[in-house]
Amino acid sequence: MAFVELDGLTKRYGSLTVVDAVDLAIEKGTLVCLLGPSGCGKTTTLRLIAGFVQPSDGRIRVGGRVISSPGASEPPEARNMSMIFQSYALWPHMTVFENVAYGLKLRRLGREDVRTRVGRILQATRLAELAERYPAELSGGQQQRVSLARALVVEPETLLLDEPLSNLDANLREEMRFEIRRLHDEFRYTTVYVTHDQTEAMTAADMIVVMNRGAVEQAGTPEEIYQRPRSKFVAQFIGGTNVFSGRRVGADAVDCGGGLVLRCGGGDFATGAETAVSVRHHDVRLARQRPPGEDTNWAAGQVVRQVYLGSHRDYLLSTSGGDTVRAIAPVDVAIPAGEQVWLHCPPDTCRALAL
Template identity: 80%
Template sequence: MAFVELDRLTKRYGSATVVNEVDLAIDKGTLVCLLGPSGCGKTTTLRLIAGFVQPSDGHIRVGGRVVSSPSGSAPPEARNMSMIFQSYALWPHMTVFENVAYGLRLRHMAKSDIESKARRILQATKLENLAERYPAELSGGQQQRVSLARALVIEPETLLLDEPLSNLDANLREEMRFEIRRLHDEFRYTTVYVTHDQTEAMTAADIIVVMNQGNVEQAGSPEDIYERPQSEFVAQFIGGTNIFKGKRVGADAVDCGNGLVLRCGSGDFAASGETAVSVRHHDLHLVDKKPEGDPTNWATGKVVRQVYLGSHRDYLISLSGGETVRAIAPVGLAIPENQQVWLHCPPDRCRALAH
């Protein structure tokens, strides 16, 4: 049985449905990321799990016990959960040690137990040398570590994180992604992590749940979500992709018009009407000479923009049919703007999308 279960969880504000019949089962010790754009319902879902918001319909169970339903909800303090917010919310007049030990003192633990538990978590979060400093004397990354240590020290059954790295600069965010994953592997709390950053989700999560307009679009491992998207939204939101649309022809191909026919090595074709085809930016092969042979999976166009990014070049290309696509190419391939180019979409990297 799953440890945290969302059963047709729904939240409405007036006529607006912000979480729509979400079903989700989270096994004990799993780190799940709720991923999606602003306004997709991910933070409301987290607040429902925490008990800050009562559902309009559906249930939340934790350890087999109903903690939220339309008829009543257990208060946040009765759920044995810790939540980390976007702001660090540290007590400015307390030292690092005092901030971390605060939750233990509220539980009236013995002074010796408070000391040993707090010291142990400070060591695990690499803060033992900063124990006597105040929050104003710490960097953003160090403050975030304190926030994590304070949440973990009370040994919650469930850890909830709401965009915890959004206030950090790019380098610190990268460092803290791996730190959160390291701490999860060490303590194995059941964790629900909200983010709009796909790299955060790919780095930290066991399971990614992609949300859109209050609905779950797809849930799966990072590799499954990236390699096998089931919708245009998921394909475009995770990793970036080019979407071609057309009619199915034969067993495995889509005619996109203007002479472009794409054979697809994976995915699902629409039963009728239009089928979309996803091709990742880095899977397009770019050449500056017209190829010979079978024209299937080849397109031609002109370079609109070319940007040097150190490890690669990022191309924007206008195809002969009017579509615009992006392609990632090696640094050594430098094709100037307005020059004609040809693109190959390998069949095994073309994924059909029924919706």
């Protein structure tokens, strides 16, 4: 049995369904990221787990006990969960030590026990030297670590994080992604992490749950989600990809029009004749000439834009069939805008998608 279970979890506000019959099983000690665009229902799902919002239908179980159902839910303070919000919500008049110790004092732990546990968590979060500073004297990354330390020190059954890195600049955000993963590996709390940043999710998560319009679109490991997307939405949301629409011909090929036929090395075709194919930006190959005798998975095109980005060149191309294609190429592939070009999508990089 999974440790956290969402069974048909639904939340409606009038006629608007914000969370739509979500089923999810989270194993103990796993870090799960709820990933999706704004308005997809991920934060409402987190708030339902926390007990701040009551479900319209469905149930939430933790450790086998029902903690939420319509009309019968445990209050947040009875759930043994810690939640970290977008804002750090630190007490400005308290030192780092006092902020971290606050939850333990509410639980009436003895002074020595508080000192021991806070000291241990400050060492783990690399804050021991900052214990006597006030929040205003800390950087954004340090304040975020204080927020994490305060959540972890009470030893919750479940840790909930709502866009915890959104207020940090790019460099700090990158650093804190790895810090959150390091702390998870050390403490192994069952963690549900909400983000709209795919890099955050790929870095931190054991399992990614992609949400769209209140429902789970796909769940799996970062590698499964990236390498084997099941829908057009997941393919486009996780990593850069080109999606070609067309008609299935034969066992493994799609006629995309304009002379482009793509043979697919994997994926699931739509049940009808119309289907789609995903090709990642970095999998598109560019050539000035097409090898003689090769037709499938090749298309004629023109360079619309080419940008040098140091480690690679970013191309925008138009095909003779009217498709717009992005391609990432090595820096030594330098084809000016306006020139004709051939695009090759190797079959093993083409993935069929159910529409």
